[in-house]
Amino acid sequence: MTTTPDKLTDLVNVTIDGIQVAVPKDTLVIRAAEQVGVQVPRFCDHPLLAPVGACRQCLVDVPDAGNGRGFPKPQASCTLPVAEGMVVNTQVTSPVADKAQQGVMEFLLINHPLDCPVCDKGGECPLQNQAMSNGRGDSRFAGNIKRTFPKPINLSPIVLLDRERCIVCQRCTRFADEIAGDPFIALVERGAEQQIGIADDAPFLSYFSGNVIQICPVGALTSEAYRFRSRPFDLVSSPAVAEHDACGSAIRVDHRRGKVMRRQSGDDPAVNEEWITDKDRFAFAYAHGDDRITYPQVRGTDGVLRPASWPEAFAVAARGLAAAMDANAGGGSGVGVLTGGRLTVEDAYAYSKLARVALGTNDIDFRSRPLSAEETAFLAQHVVLTAPGNGGVTYGDLESAAKVVLVGLEPEDEAGAIWLRLRKSVLAGGTEVIAVAPYTSRGLSKLSARLVPTVPGDEAAALADLGDDVDGGTVILVGERLATSPGALTAAADLAARSGARLAWVPRRAGDRGAIEAGCLPNLLPGGRPVADAGARVDIATAWGVDSLTETEGRDADGIVAALAAGELGGLLIAGVDPADTTDPAATRAAIKAAGFVVALDLRETEVTRAADVVLPVAPVTDKAGTFVNWEGRVRPFDAALRNPASLPEVRILAGIATELSSLGVGAPLGLRTVEQTRAEMAQLGPWDGERNASAAVDTAVEPVEATDGLVLSTWKQSIDNGRMQDGDKYLKATARTPVALLPQDVFDACGPTVTLTGDRGSVTLPAEVGDDLVAGVVWVPANSFGAGVLSDLASPGSRVRVEGGQG
The missing domain is CATH 2.40.40.20 (Barwin-like endoglucanases)
Known part of the structure; x- marks a missing residue:
């Protein structure tokens, strides 16, 4: 290994179980032992928590090697940093260390209940495992009466505590203090009576509490939703990606007999480390509700939705969409496409391609929320195709940034993994957080954020005044809410350009970034290709095997709604859009009602599916493979965890509709039916290498708002x-x-x-x-x-x- 001289001086030479190893200074002995392949037993130790030495299970023998580096008694390897020339003997080679560890284990088991067969942790319990590997075969305290407590204690509605199982390792209290900053759990009493309990005068206000269940090494902390419902060895685990926000957090889906039983955090140091929000952990039951759509439906001549086969549903959908296109041939494209922001990038690509090759329109938008023309241009200019290694801001950049400016973004509520990474950096003394916001929220206060008090709508002026506070070591994070503040997105881009700061856009939904890359915007084709660029259109048309593509930029989501209400569009293809989230919910509901023909793709019954002419059930993320692109632009693929024949991936559904349209002489087939085929076509198409300037100038002038009552x-x-x-x-x-x-x-x-x-x-x-x-x-x-x-x-x-x- 080649190392620069200044790095060599930072290495410390130690001997562990007779093996010499050089490790960076300040490395803990327990980590150095891992470098030589020795796993020292431990309970309180966690690599993302500060060392505390609470459980004493990791005791090792550090004899005097004649250099003053030894100790007369076994030492806790989780709190002891290495020193030059230190000799360490673990339980592998030292009877002293082995005896010390066995003694600690014996003490831990004195009062620990023998309820492994009913404990949720049984089968994946570090105490159970290490009692076998590093404990005694019998106990000198046999027959003693174990301590008991009333159980369980509800720390919150979702976290329960069985106190007699607790070994006071303090992992949970350290997580609450160091990571989440939420004092919902604390050490109470003293001495032999010390135990975990509810913190005094601290109401439960944590979005991250479920993490303490996962890191608890003994099953003292359990989940109300999972408690006593399954055994770990009955579960099948599948890696996945959280679908509730744009963070791209790695998770693990544990399922049994076709049903998800629980979700755990995955281990991804580059993204969410080992933490997830409670929403990512517990919010998965929506896919198994009684209102889950399990078969296609078409509206009969009596005006009532009735069950249909997939072939019939495809045929009816195609005929209705074709008729809507013909009925409005004189007024432009006949069908608008609203995809919502929960799609995988493969599904978003299929919608984008269907709109262009089958429906002949650029009237497509994923933004089922308040938006603006300024945002449309901003996404095309500053967001699309940015990614780690290609100009994109990363989680790591948040840790290394001197300052992070938050505008239109409350990360604890809207992007939990970002908030956790910012708090980690703030506590390490590395990052100052500046928030352009109306007040200091609870999440911002835990970041010690400096508030730039701003009335909603005045963000552009506030950003202009930040000039002296922003430089090349700054990261600017703008939220999707900034789209409703005139000139703010442009001001953020201008500030970044002037100061050398790095800029990133953070949406709320998991599929938003992927939808941009896939072309679910009225001004962008897949791969960031501008609709207005003739070369870009030729590039896509050639790849798709069609003669040409529509050159006119399409309507955005608000424009589609207005056109439907005005009768300028006759049909609507809509997927997973809740009218209550849109710019004007009443206008969206009226537009759906006014549409001549509506095809709805959704997981559950909604007001949209009840109004649709054809309803097609789509597969949830557990039932299909796919990819999310997170806020960084990082690609986050996942495989299907379950197989449920009641629904289909949207790629397959849209392929069926396109094929039926083609048989009617309308458009062309998609030419793809599976996620794998879609990924291959997207990879072959690649990104646009031409100009990505905004296709049209946007007026971002901020007009003064006259004061009124309120x-x-x-x-x-x-x-x-x-x-x-x-x-x-x-x-x-x-x-x-x-x-x-x-x-x-x-x-x-x-x-x-x-x-x-x-x-x-x-x-x-x-x-x-x-x-x-x-x-x-x-x-x-x-x-x-x-x-x-x-x-x-x-x-x-x-x-x-x-x-x-x-x-x-």
Whole structure:
């Protein structure tokens, strides 16, 4: 191994079980032993937690080698750093270390219950395993009466504690303190009575609590949803990628007899390390609900949806879409495509190709949320094709950045893995977080973030004023919510260009980045090719084997909705879109009703499927292979965990529709039917190597908003809320934070602890609290924690709402 001289001075030579090894200075002995292939038993040790030496199971013998590096008694290898010339003997070669470890194990088992057959950890328990490998065959305390406690204690609705199993390794309390920053669990009592319990005066407010269940080495912490429901050795484990946000977190799906029993965090140091959010861990029951669509449906002559076979459903869908195209031939393309943001990149590619080769349109958009023309141009110019190694910001960059600026992004709620990485860097003293936001949220306070107080809509001006605080060591993270703030995305890009800072866009949904790469935008073709570029269109047309592609840029999601309502479009192909999330829910519902023909692809029954003419059941992520592209641009492939014949991957469904359209003389077939074929075609197509400038100039001038009565509405979705993909687990739902309206002190004093907010879409009554540093003139409410959501029941973000004292 070639090492530079300055690196050589950082190496320390030690001898472990007679084997000499050079390791970096400050390496713990337990890690150095791993370098020579020796696994020292341990319970409290965890590579992502600070050493504590709580369990003493990792004792090793460090004799005096004549250099003053020895100790008269066995030492805890998880807290002892190596020193030059140190000699370490583990249980492999030292009777002293072996006896010490066996003694510790004997003490741990004095009061530990013999309930392995019913313990959730039985079969994957480090205590069970190490009692066999490093413990005594018998105990001198046989026949003693073991300590017992009432059980279980509900630390939260989802985390239960069996105290008699606890060995006080402190992994859970250290995680709560060091990683999550949520004091929901703590050490209580002292001495022999010391135990884990609920922290004093600390209400449960953690989005990451499930991690303590996974890292608990003895089954003292268990999940309410999984407790006593399966044995580890009955489970089949499949690696997967979390589908709830754009973080791309690695997870493990444990299933039995075709049903998911639990989900665990995967181990991916480059992305989520070993941590996931509670939503990623527990929100999987939505795919097994009673409203799961298990067969195709078509609307009969009586106006009622009825079951149909797949061939019939494909044929009816094709005839209806073809008719919608013919009926509107004089007014442009006849069918709009709304894909939603939950698609794998393979499915998104299939929608993109179907729109162009079968429906002859660029009217396609994945953004089932408030959007803007400025954002459309921003995505084409600054986001598409960025990836690790190709200009993309990574999790590692967040750790090494001197500063991270958050704009339109609340990472604890919207991107948990990003928040965890930022907190890790902040605690290490490496990163300053600057938040352009209306107030310091709980997540921002745990990052010690410096607030740039900003009224929603004024982000562009706030970014312009940040010039002196931003330089080449800065990362700017912009959230998708910034699309609703005029000029803000352009201001962020300009700030990055002037200062040399790096810029990244963080959407909420797992499929958003992949949809951009796949061309599910009205101005982009697959691989980042601009629709307006003739060479790009020829490139794609040649690869797809068609004569030409439509050169006119299509309508975005809002434009599709408006065109349907106006009768300019006759048909709609819609997938996984909840009208309540769209820019104007009432307008979206009216547009679906006005459409001449609607084909809906979805997993569960929704208001869209109830209004559709053809309903096609799609496979959840557990039942198909696919790929998510996370916010970094990192490709995150996964295989199918289960096989369920009740639904099909969207690639297969869209291929069937395209084939039927082709038989009617409309468009061309997709030429692909499987995920593997789609991946191969995408790889062969490759990225665009021409200009990726925005295809059209966008007016981003910010017009002053005249002050009116009321406060400016600020809102975002909390991590645990009323999202449909969180349905099915009542314990997870019970951890959602109570919806409140945050008000400035003067407004709270005038209106009281309960307020009624009135906007142009309705009124809501909520309990109120004072936002300590909430910018004047602003009210904040969670976006989807009450009623049908803010967009349906109150107003659009950034608009003004009237605040009055409520009842009760």
